[in-house]
Structure formats: C-alpha cells, structure tokens
Amino acid sequence: MRKRFEYKTVIIEPKGFWGTKYDPAEIDKVLNEHGNEGWELVTAESRDYCGTFYGVIYTFKREL
Incomplete structure (x- = not known):
C-alpha cells in the first residue's frame, strides 16, 4: 500500500509598525505546536x- 499524506500551510506575518519584526520564540512556538501534532515541516518560503x-x-505534511 502506498503512503498517503495530508498537507497544511501556515503563514507567519511580521509584526510592528512597518511589519518588519519577528519574534523567534513565537515562530518556534508555532512550529513546535505543529510538530507535536505530528506535522513535519517540508518547506518555508518567503512572501514578497x-x-x-x-x-x-x-x-x-503528515502521514494519514
């Protein structure tokens, strides 16, 4: 039987007046929450x- 996966996309936007600030601890929190639910990070791509x-x-992604 072939493996099957489901996918999830999350966008993390910058904060602050000009939208240029990131909180690495907050990013880690979001990534760890998804990892604890069985999600594996496949790619990260900047939006510009x-x-x-x-x-x-x-x-x-995570296996079904």
Missing part, C-alpha cells in the same frame, strides 16, 4: 512582492 517582505509560508 516588488521587494517588500510579507511573511513566511510554512508547509507541513
């Missing part, structure tokens, strides 16, 4: 448009 940064898209 015309040189402006809008956050990071995290894609997770």
Whole structure:
C-alpha cells in the first residue's frame, strides 16, 4: 500500500509598525505546536512582492 499524506500551510506575518519584526520564540512556538501534532515541516518560503517582505509560508505534511 502506498503512503498517503495530508498537507497544511501556515503563514507567519511580521509584526510592528512597518511589519518588519519577528519574534523567534513565537515562530518556534508555532512550529513546535505543529510538530507535536505530528506535522513535519517540508518547506518555508518567503512572501514578497516588488521587494517588500510579507511573511513566511510554512508547509507541513503528515502521514494519514
């Protein structure tokens, strides 16, 4: 039987007045919560448009 997976996408956006601040502890908290639920981080990709940064898209998977 072939393995089957489900996927989940989470976007973490920067905070602050200009949207440039990240809290590494908060990112770790979010990633660890998903890891504790059995999700494995597959990729992380920055969201930007015309040189402006809008956050990071995290894609997770877990086996069904």
